[in-house]
Amino acid sequence: MTPAMIPSLRARDYLSEVKPIWCPGCGHFGVLSALTKALAYLERPKHEIAVVSGIGCSSRLPAYLDCYGFHGLHGRALPLATGLKAARPDLTVIAAGGDGDGFSIGGNHFLHACRRDIDLCYIVMDNAVYGMTKGQASPTTPPDWTQSALTPHGTGIPAFRPAAIALASGASFIARGFSGDPHGLSELIARAILHPGFAFVHVLSPCRTYRPDDQSSWKQAVHPFGEHLLSATETPINAAQGSTPALQIQDDGLGLGILYDVPRGPVSNNATLGTSPDRAAALDAIEAELEA
């Protein structure tokens, strides 16, 4: 079948028949909608897409899509997606999850996925709370939030700053979207998928059940980010080292848009991607060397 003969898909064609378990009004519905819009816009065939997630409310996402998916372990979406992309560079691989999954239990993988800069799109639906385990503080929760029985005096520790940490860790694309703006978010996701490196999309996605008071104001508070943090002419490593303080000053955490977008760094990932198709001949040669 030639490309011209493939009927173009609508956003809803990317949805599966499985009904989301999310609460009414959950921000994640907007993310699901934005993602399907982006995939339809990019005209990616459904079977060439794999969406990999961890555990949590937002990590239920893959089952709601009619694409290949993997609902894996808590915190391990990025390594699973990395293994898949390294083994199957032909696929469009998207990792998705929440703030606890990505920044707490999976925090180390987040740092190293940014460093590795492999061609993944990583969507984090940040509601600053653990919803599935019923309302505990997450890494992005403000230190004085006292609504969790587990931390009645608040966590007392500063919130994790995902965009700054991604930048410092070497990510080559950083964007922030809002689930209440699915159209704008779909454009950010589409650009992230097109970016040939690690593309981090930080999505403010309110939890109506455990953070109804704090996050209802997001709709009014979000604003366009303004201009890119750094020009694309700087090398990512130097830029990251030199500009992290600027990000801290300029970023109030609510600015939407593409925060950072540079060509993938000159340092390739540490995968050794072989090219020899003649496996049997290679094996024979390797065995012969054992006689030396």
Add this chain to the structure above:
Amino acid sequence: MVWLSGDQQSITVAISGSGGSGALTAGFILLAAAQRCGLYGLMMRSAGPQVRGGESVSILRLGPSPVTNIGDRVDLLAALDWRNIERFHDELALDNSSLVLHDSSAGAVPDSILASAAEQRQIDFSRHAAEHSDGRANMIAVGVLGGEIGLPLPALADAAETLLGKKAAATVEAAKACIATGYRGTVAQRETRADGETLAQRETAAPAFSDSPRRWRISGNAAAGLGALRAEVGFVAAYPITPASEMLEWLAPRIERAGGTLLQAEDELAAVNMLVGASFGGVPALTATSGPGLSLMTEGIGLAIASETPILVVDVARGGPSTGLPTKSEQADLNQALYGLHGDAPHLVLAPLDVGDCAYSVEWASRLAERLQTAAILLSDQALGQTHAVIDPPPRCPPVLGRKRIYAASAQDSAQDSAQHAEQPSAPDSPARTSTQTPADSIARYAPSPDGISPMPSPGEPGYAYTAEGLAHNAKGTPSSSAADHRDQLSKLAHKLKAHDYGDGWARIDRGRATKHATVSADKPIAADQPAPATISLLTWGSSWGAVQEAANRLREQGLQVQTIGLRLLAPLQQEALRAAIEGTRVLVIEVNAGAQLFRYLNAERVLPLSARSFARPGPLPLRPFEVIAQLQDQLNLSPQAQDSGSKHSHKDSHKDSRESVATASQKGARR
């Protein structure tokens, strides 16, 4: 010490020295020289934890027949210096028949060496080395030891050239000059001794050095890597850990040549999840680690099992618990491999039986995991992984059907692939999709089937998209907490492993002829051409196999009907076949761990008779044949002379009296 002109079947040589002295390099050159003369051999190394500047010992055993273990004792020690030699006292196993060559400038002989009553001889290793520009004492030692062992000088020189080939030409030439000096000095010295030979006699007695096809010189870790390539593993992700790293370092450049990918992960949690991702993508995947890493990987292994995504984890075990003994061996991870996962998570556990078997077992484990869509844990250990051996090329594993696919197109691809690589044991198994079948018919990823295995599509195949799931799920893969779905899927996971026909690779059973694979299985009782039925079974696994084999050979020479059983497939346990194999025999279960882990497992599975006994001791010392014989007589009370056992003796045997007791077999006395 002219072993080749006597009737000695092997010789064990040790080289010790402080960091930078080149004791390991010297050992590697001697092993390569033996390889060049058509000999077999193996070399263990023992080292302290220091990264640089630590002491190390290489221990080699060489002989004209396959060398399966390090033996009972050390015949010959070359001490380049005495620094911290007491750390290796237990490994060195010197006795009053041993010969110790030590550098004259190294100072007083330590008490631990004097206590062994070994014969001592001063050799001017350093002074002779100083006679050559860039000369090194370890190369003088290579020459001296080569001369003592009876290896021809050209073989030593060629081995040095190959192993030092990346160094500067002057360094290589200096090494060869030193080797020649040491070699000629040894022979000249012998001429002044009462038992001396002439140089001409020595040259005649030495085995021929030729360019004829050679055996392989390979470590267990490299052999495991080779098994991965043979299994067509296309993706490796791992985090460095002793003593598994060499397997990864061996694989890194070679998997690239074979068209695969190797990725260094940020930790073991990442590594195992990367495997799951790659395997989900249709590429066979493997990692290598050791105990602490296996602990971190267990959650990911459970995910592979629950989501039915094949992976292989090679555990090159070291002493435990916790950080334990990073550089030394123990067979103490069996419980973890069998029981370490939460929930009911049936999976494969295998263990290689010797250095070459690492290739066979890794290939088989990977292919079984692929076929059965499950996780396999392979238990190698430091004693196998870091031992370098000269061996006959190991066989390929038995044929195993490949991953069950959906597409007819995949079947055609696989068939072409098999036709191109006729030696590959995998075969396609893809039911052709008929024209009446629609994608919807086959979309239930976890659908029940008679063999418990559901076809597994890979991303990129249109019409079969599914979400792999670590939550309890229904046949379609949709999360489900229903009791019926849980029961059905658990039953499927267990059934597919149980229903598979593992053939005769599950164990090695040796009743006294040439070792071969088990001929006993549930549907294939003992073949008629077997030797007389055994009365004693020595049952073991993993790296203990070699010493147990040698113990059995000595016992047979005493007229005992002994069979050895080395379990390669530990889970699922082949109960019926194992029961049939040990029926009517007295059983001793042998393993190197403190907890008798195999013995307890076999008892839990109710395969052992009540009379079965256990010999389990902790590592890190390698198992030696005399220990097995002594335990056999103590535990099975086979001899009235049991109280006489316990001292270390050579395996060398000049007695052939079949009426001798077991005790005599363990007491095989002085070599000379």
